[in-house]
Amino acid sequence: MGRFLNRWSLVAAVLVMIIIAGAIVTGMKSGGSQPLEISLDPAPAPEGEVYVSGEVNNPGIYPIKPGDTLEDVLRAAGGLTGDADLSHVELGVPEQGQVAEVQKVNINTADAWLLAALPGIGETRARAIIAYRQQNGSFRDINELLNVEGIGIVTLDNIRDLITVAG
Numbered sequence: 001m002g003r004f005l006n007r008w009s010l011v012a013a014v015l016v017m018i019i020i021a022g023a024i025v026t027g028m029k030s031g032g033s034q035p036l037e038i039s040l041d042p043a044p045a046p047e048g049e050v051y052v053s054g055e056v057n058n059p060g061i062y063p064i065k066p067g068d069t070l071e072d073v074l075r076a077a078g079g080l081t082g083d084a085d086l087s088h089v090e091l092g093v094p095e096q097g098q099v100a101e102v103q104k105v106n107i108n109t110a111d112a113w114l115l116a117a118l119p120g121i122g123e124t125r126a127r128a129i130i131a132y133r134q135q136n137g138s139f140r141d142i143n144e145l146l147n148v149e150g151i152g153i154v155t156l157d158n159i160r161d162l163i164t165v166a167g
Contacts (some may be wrong), residue, residue, distance in 0.1 A: 052077040060103030078111060104164040108138040118162055120155045139165045
């Protein structure tokens with residue numbers, strides 16, 4: 001058995017020497033040619049959407065673009081709750097082709113910048129929503145927005161499918 005292994009070792013060694021010799025001969029034949037340059041395109045930066053849930057103020061699906069950090073994603077989700085434990089924040093990337101559920105803005109917890117982003121609301125009405133919320137407590141129904149100065153039925157109808165009072 002030992003002789004058998006020694007023969008295979010010898011055959012393997014000879015094959016390795018033949019391969020090395022062939023590489024040297026090939027390299028000498030190419031002589032003064034330019035060195036081979038290989039360049040790879042950088043990996044594409046991540047783009048798409050990420051689902052944020054757990055101890056954030058506005059859980060939901062948020063777009064991500066190249067250069068976004070975890071801090072950017074958490075800021076988009078309204079930041080962490082007051083006594084948040086980062087181990088209770090979950091990020092998930094929807095599978096490609098998966099239809100994302102429309103994210104609704106909770107008018108009881110949303111910051112002014114998020115309310116202002118709703119169609120037809122803007123900064124002035126966003127501040128009015130927050131002022132109403134501070135004076136009267138949480139909204140119990142989205143139709144209560146009609147009690148906020150500057151918000152009428154047309155505005156409410158335009159955002160009805162984009163808002164919630166559920167926590």
